[in-house]
Amino acid sequence: MSESNIKVTLPDGSVKELPKGSSGMDVALSISEGLARNVLAAEVNGEVWDASRAIDTDAEVKLLTWNDADGKSTYWHSSAHLMAEALEALYPGIKLGIGPAIDAGFYYDIDFGDHDFDTENLDIIEKKMLELAKQKNVYERSEVSKADAIKYFTEKGDEYKLDLIDRLEDGDITFYKQGEFTDLCKGPHIPHTGFIKAAKILNVAGAYWKGDENNKQLTRLYAITFPKAKELKEYLELLEEAKKRDHRKLGKELELFTFSEKVGHGLPLWMPKGAMLKDRLETFLKKVQLKAGYKPVVTPHIGHKDLYVTSGHYEKYGEDSFQPISTPHEGEEFILKPMNCPHHCEIYNSTPKSYKDLPLRLTEFGTVYRYEQSGELHGLTRVRGFTQDDAHIFCMPEQVKDEFLKVIDLVLYVFGALGFDDFTAQISLRDPENTQKYIGTDENWAKAEKAIIEATEEKGLNTVTELGEAAFYGPKLDFMVKDALGRSWQLGTIQVDYNLPERFELEYTGSDNQKHRPVMIHRAPFGSLERFVAVLTEHCGGNFPLWLTPDQIAILPISEKYADYANEVYAKMEDYDIRGFIDHRDEKIGRKIRDAETGKIPYMLIVGEKEAAEGKVSARKHGEGDLGSFTQDEFIKLFKEAASVG
C-alpha cells in the first residue's frame, strides 16, 4: 500500500483505497456518479463532516444523503444559512442569533432592529432563498482565530455572535461562507446551495436570546426546505392532515370534550361521547390489570398537607401547586392531590406486610391536579386536572426485573390493542459522573438499572438509553409512540422509586424475619387518559377502534313509518352491548347517512319497508359504503368479529 493512500471502510464493510486527502465526495465518486450527486455530507469516524473536507487518515466513512437523519439535519442547517443570507439581503443590518436544524426543518433567531418585519410577506423571503439557491454557492469552511472572529462580528455589529464567540476556545472557531453571507458555525454543511429546491417559512414566533426571558426577544423564523418541490408539497399536505386531525378540532366536532372559562382553564369537561370513550378505555385497562394481578383502590382527591410534606413533594412543588385549602374551624390544610402515590403508600402501610404479600400492585384511575403554567396548557395534552391510569407496585428489590417484564407485556398489549405499533422505549439511567444527587443505594440502583436493561432486551424492545435522565428517586423506562402521521408522543412510563418507601418508612418482613424496605414502581401505560385520548384521536383521525368508539352504530329509518322497527332493532343491538342511537329526525335518508358519515359512526343500519318486512337491516360502513342486507343476527355476528380486541 502506498504511503500516500488511506483506507476507507464503508458501512457495508468494504474497503476502498484512496489518495490521502480525499474527501467524502471523492469516496462517493469512486462508487458512482449518482451517489456523488446526492451526497450531502460524510460521517467520518462517527463525526459528520463536510463532504469536501479532506480525510487524512484511514477512516470509517458513511456517505450521508437525504435519506439519513444526519444528512437531513446537515441539509436543514445549511438551509438556515441560506435563509439568513436571504434575510440579510432583504433586511440589511439585521443581527443573527442561532440557526439550528430541528426535527423537521430549521429556524433562525433574528433581531430585525429597526426593520418593520411583516409576516404577510414571507413568500418574498422564500423566493429570495430559492433565487440564491440557484446560484449553487459553495459552503466554504475556514478556520479563524478568535481575534479575527471577534473583529469580524464587531465590525458587523452583531452582539449575539460575539456572545457566542466569547464562549468558544481560540483555535476551535470556524466560519462558513456561501455567496455573500458569512456565519460563525462549526458546520458541517452540504456542498452547495443548489441542493435546496423548495423552501417554506412555516411559523414566526418570539424567542428570547439563549432562552432567558431577561434577554432581548428575537424573532424566530421556523422554516423547512426540500431537495424536490414535490416533497415540500407532500410535507405541507401532511401538515394540513395534522390540522384536520387536531384533537381540539375533532374533540369539538365529535363532541368529546369542552372547556369553560367559568370552570377554569386547563380543566377539561368530558361530554357524554368523550366520557364514553374514556370509560371504555378505563374499563378495558381495568380488566387487563385485574388479570395481571393488580388490586384496584380508591383514594380521595385531596390529602392532608403533611402527606406531601412526608412525600417531599410539598417542599419541591408546594410553591408551584394549587395552594392548600383549609378547614373552616380547625384551619387544617389539605392539598389537591398532584399524584396518587402518597395515598397508596398509606394503604400499604395500613397493615403489616410480609414478603409473601409482595409484589403488591395497587391501581387507581386517580384524578390529579397540577398547577401547570398558563402558557403551557394545550387542549387535552396539557391540563391542570387529569386522570392517571396509575398503579404502584411494591416489591422486593430482586423482583424489579420480573415486574418490569410484566408491565412491559401490559404496555405492549395495550398499545397493540389501540393500533400503536411503532414505538421506542427510552431507558433513563442515572448520571454515572454524579451519583450523589440520587437517592437510594448504589447496590439497588445497579440492580434496578440492570433489571430494566435486561427486561427490555428480553422483550426485544427498540430502545434508546439516556444517561443522567433518571429521576432523582430512580431509573425509568418511557414509551414514545409514533402516530399515523409519524409524530412522536411520550405516553407510558415505568419508574423505579427508592425515595417514597424511605420517606413513608414502608416495610415488609422478609423470610429472615427481619424488616426490609420494599421498592416501589410507578407505572402508567397511558400516562394520562386526557393526553392519551388526544393522541389516539389524532392517531386515528377521530375514527376510533370499533370497540372503543362512543357510538358504534346509527340506526337510520327511511321514514317515521319505520320508527317501531327501528326501535326493535335498537333494543336487540342493546341486548348485544352494541352502542348507538336512532336518527328519528324528519330528514331524508341521504341526509341521515351524510350526518352519520361526518359523525364518523362506524356502522349505519338503514331500515325501511323491505327490512321491516323481512326482519333485516341494510348495513353501511363508514367510509366504505353499502354492505348489503343482513338479518339482525348476521349483522351482530359481523359486528362482533369487527369489534373484537377490547
Add this chain to the structure above:
RNA sequence: GCCGACGUAGCUCAGGGGUAGAGCACUUCCUUGGUAAGGAAGAGGCCACGGGUUCAAAUCCCGUCGUUGGCUCCA
C-alpha cells in the same frame, strides 16, 4: 410565568367610529323520502369582560380573562 397574535350567534367566519351579517346547527310548518345536504318560515348576539378617548365605541387606547404560536417549566 414571559413575548406576539387572536376573541363577533351553538359552530365556521365576514364586517368595522353612526348602536350587527352569512352559511351550517336550532325551532315550527310542509314533505314520508332508499345509500353523503328536500323546501319554507322563525328564533338566536352586552360583538369576551372592565375602564378610557369621543357627540357617538363591537370598531380606537389601556387593563383583565380566555384561546393560540413560541420561550421557560413538567412530580
